Amino acid sequence: MGRNKFSQQEIKNIGKLxxxxxxxxxxxxxxxxxxxxxKYEFNISDFNEPGxxxxxxxxxxxxxxxxxxxxxxxxxxxxxxxxxxxxxxxEAKRQQEAIASxxxxxxxxxxxxxxxxxxxxx
Numbered sequence: 001m002g003r004n005k006f007s008q009q010e011i012k013n014i015g016k017l018x019x020x021x022x023x024x025x026x027x028x029x030x031x032x033x034x035x036x037x038x039k040y041e042f043n044i045s046d047f048n049e050p051g052x053x054x055x056x057x058x059x060x061x062x063x064x065x066x067x068x069x070x071x072x073x074x075x076x077x078x079x080x081x082x083x084x085x086x087x088x089x090x091e092a093k094r095q096q097e098a099i100a101s102x103x104x105x106x107x108x109x110x111x112x113x114x115x116x117x118x119x120x121x122x
Contacts, residue, residue, distance in 0.1 A: 001043065001046055002037065002040075002041040002042050002043040002046055003040070003041040003042065003079075004046065004047075004067060004068055004069060005068075005069045005070075005071050005075075005076065005079065006040070006042075006068065006069075006070060006071070006076065007070065007071065007072070007073050007076045008070050009073070010040055010076070011059070011063070011068070011070060013040070014036065014040055014042055014059065015056045015059055017032050017035060017036055018032075018036075018054065018055050018056050018058075018059055019055065019056055020032050021033065021036075021055070022053060022055045041083075046067075047059075047062045047067050047068065
């Protein structure tokens with residue numbers, strides 16, 4: 001699931017991208033969906049009816065029914081910063097678990113050991 005809270009400018013940009021998506025060929029549609037997911041964390045599947053195209057009109061409907069909320073820019077910036085911190089924390093935890101289970105090598109530790117070894121050879 002992606003976000004459901006956006007700034008007014010983001011909604012405007014998402015609307016433009018949805019217009020491009022519905023006017024484009026299959027490849028262009030894939031590119032637009034990718035940009036929506038990666039840049040805005042907007043997943044069409046979170047808001048549309050299965051099997052029905054999702055465009056500007058459906059975006060407006062989602063706004064009207066409250067599925068998508070518009071917040072001020074400062075709140076959105078704070079929300080994005082928190083999501084980034086949470087994502088980094090989750091990734092660090094995942095890495096530590098992978099190292100502990102032997103699934104992954106602690107490359108930072110390996111580099112330190114290598115540098116220590118090189119120093120001891122001089």
